[in-house]
Amino acid sequence: MKQKPVSLELIDFTNKFRLANKNIVLTGSTGLLGSAHAIALAQFGANVICTDINLEKIDQQVASLTSRYPSQHQGYFRILF
Helix, strand or coil: CCCCCCCHHHCCHHHCCCCCCCEEEEECCCCHHHHHHHHHHHHCCCEEEEECCCHHHHHHHHHHHHHHCCCCCCCCEECCC
């Protein structure tokens, strides 16, 4: 008998993993995958340190993450190289 594929949208991963009070440096954070990772890490409670070469996009990303998760996180950072 074949198993039906599990939809990841139906699984609540927030109860399985907690990243509260963890600092995570995310390189390439404004790209397609980086943006998805930044949101996921923030949802799990991490302090996300966003890095990218595009400072304009980082400013937008930091503003978006801060407004989406104001009570969970102390802040998001942008790194200048």
